[in-house]
Amino acid sequence: MRARLQLDPEHGRLPERPKGADCKSAVTDFGGSNPSPATTWKARPRPGFLHPSPTLANVSDTITIRAATDADWPGVWAVLEPVFRAGETYTYPRDIREESARASWLGGEHTRVLVAVDAGPGDIVGTAKYLPNHPGAGAHVANASFAVAARAAGRGVGRALGQAVIDAARADGYRAIQFNAVVDTNVAAVRLWESLGFATLATVPEAFAHPTLGPVGLRIMHRFL
Amino acid sequence: MRARLQLDPEHGRLPERPKGADCKSAVTDFGGSNPSPATTWKARPRPGFLHPSPTLANVSDTITIRAATDADWPGVWAVLEPVFRAGETYTYPRDIREESARASWLGGEHTRVLVAVDAGPGDIVGTAKYLPNHPGAGAHVANASFAVAARAAGRGVGRALGQAVIDAARADGYRAIQFNAVVDTNVAAVRLWESLGFATLATVPEAFAHPTLGPVGLRIMHRFL
Numbered sequence: 001m002r003a004r005l006q007l008d009p010e011h012g013r014l015p016e017r018p019k020g021a022d023c024k025s026a027v028t029d030f031g032g033s034n035p036s037p038a039t040t041w042k043a044r045p046r047p048g049f050l051h052p053s054p055t056l057a058n059v060s061d062t063i064t065i066r067a068a069t070d071a072d073w074p075g076v077w078a079v080l081e082p083v084f085r086a087g088e089t090y091t092y093p094r095d096i097r098e099e100s101a102r103a104s105w106l107g108g109e110h111t112r113v114l115v116a117v118d119a120g121p122g123d124i125v126g127t128a129k130y131l132p133n134h135p136g137a138g139a140h141v142a143n144a145s146f147a148v149a150a151r152a153a154g155r156g157v158g159r160a161l162g163q164a165v166i167d168a169a170r171a172d173g174y175r176a177i178q179f180n181a182v183v184d185t186n187v188a189a190v191r192l193w194e195s196l197g198f199a200t201l202a203t204v205p206e207a208f209a210h211p212t213l214g215p216v217g218l219r220i221m222h223r224f225l
Numbered sequence: 226m227r228a229r230l231q232l233d234p235e236h237g238r239l240p241e242r243p244k245g246a247d248c249k250s251a252v253t254d255f256g257g258s259n260p261s262p263a264t265t266w267k268a269r270p271r272p273g274f275l276h277p278s279p280t281l282a283n284v285s286d287t288i289t290i291r292a293a294t295d296a297d298w299p300g301v302w303a304v305l306e307p308v309f310r311a312g313e314t315y316t317y318p319r320d321i322r323e324e325s326a327r328a329s330w331l332g333g334e335h336t337r338v339l340v341a342v343d344a345g346p347g348d349i350v351g352t353a354k355y356l357p358n359h360p361g362a363g364a365h366v367a368n369a370s371f372a373v374a375a376r377a378a379g380r381g382v383g384r385a386l387g388q389a390v391i392d393a394a395r396a397d398g399y400r401a402i403q404f405n406a407v408v409d410t411n412v413a414a415v416r417l418w419e420s421l422g423f424a425t426l427a428t429v430p431e432a433f434a435h436p437t438l439g440p441v442g443l444r445i446m447h448r449f450l
Contacts, residue, residue, distance in 0.1 A: 087361065087362055090361070090362075091359035091360055091361040091362050091363035091364075092360060092361050093360050093361040094361060094362075096361075133432075134316035134405075134406055134432075134443075135316055135317060135318055136312065136315070136316040136317050136318040136319060136321075137312055137315075137316050137319075137433050137434040137435065137436075138316035138406060138432055138433055138434075138443065139316075140434060141429070141432050175431070176429075176430075176431070176432070178429060178432070180359075180405070181359055181363060201426075201427035201428075201429060201445070202426035202427030202445055203426075204366070204401075204403060204426060204445075204447060205447075206400070206401070207358075207359075207363055207366050207401070207403070208362050208363055209362040209363075209365060210362065211362075218359075218363065220426070220427060220429075220445060222429060222430075
């Protein structure tokens with residue numbers, strides 16, 4: 001349960017943040033005036049891991065992951081919208097309006113949002129967010145969410161974002177990360193999180209109304225930091 | 226897992242609500258203009274269940290449970306505040322301000338709030354709320370929260386509120402109820418939910434910073450409706 005992740009030495013780390021007695025104090029706002037400097041993760045391609053990658057041209061991609069700014073929203077929404085509309089991996093309403101999605105993804109004062117930027121064209125190919133899973137006495141456990149653009153599938157973007165959130169949440173003082181709703185049929189996501197040290201604590205039966213598969217389970221996954 | 230609860234014939238039921246394809250449509254707002262009529266539950270006393278009850282005078286209490294109205298807030302807050310300040314059973318910040326607590330407990334458009342009223346003095350001795358645990362494809366599973374005034378301990382108020390939420394959530398079209406954060410050391414609550422048909426799906430380790438016991442687990446409990 002306390003599996004430690006061996007960091008790829010090519011992986012950068014977000015700058016250490018001062019650790020207070022309350023981890024919440026170290027969690028910065030989205031769109032704050034001092035976003036974290038960009039950190040470059042060398043995406044480790046795993047052809048066929050998220051989706052089969054038909055070309056080798058993707059293998060050497062470099063993905064830059066950095067804190068999101070307000071100006072990133074259009075690119076973030078371009079990643080999120082098709083994921084939310086498909087309704088196969090998230091519990092957001094499929095017809096959610098952009099403004100509601102923006103408010104939900106960017107969250108409140110304790111939410112941090114990251115973006116993965118393709119170093120070539122410079123556009124956003126993925127995003128992640130994390131925040132306290134509960135307030136108060138539960139605020140030392142983070143919750144996180146992820147989305148990757150379909151066109152960037154197979155480049156290791158999800159893995160790089162996952163590693164970035166693990167590093168950043170640890171630096172913020174969180175003690176663990178908990179996912180509340182990993183759709184059981186999202187096998188690629190389950191495998192990715194397991195490979196990053198997460199274990200399934202439970203699967204809530206029939207908790208997700210899949211648009212084509214009907215009621216499927218929602219996994220609650222967890223790892224210590 | 227699909228344990229069916231045998232209803233006490235003395236128990237009333239909240240009026241049936243029209244069931245739409247989407248259970249959310251049947252969930253009414255807090256403080257709406259047409260609150261549900263009051264329904265009387267005969268509280269089944271279980272001396273020593275929640276707390277030892279030193280007198281038999283409490284045994285025949287009748288607790289009325291009804292939808293909350295805006296005017297109930299002061300009485301609801303009087304129940305909630307000592308629970309939140311103690312910090313032993315909820316993840317609300319212990320220093321939460323009343324306005325934040327009000328916004329959080331009363332929730333958004335899909336939250337329903339109940340109150341338990343002591344038929345004698347007529348004051349509020351307990352409250353519960355329920356809402357979709359997730360939006361969208363997860364909105365058929367309810368989440369619920371409960372609090373009972375210390376002075377009403379041992380009268381069966383928690384049990385009556387639990388039964389009322391089970392009945393009302395089923396009538397609203399929910400298919401299950403999920404608790405995300407039952408503090409593992411809150412043995413009375415765990416026993417109560419188990420006796421009402423809930424099972425522990427998992428205990429998230431060290432997820433709750435108990436003010437005197439240190440890090441303890443948070444149970445995720447569930448029952449179908």
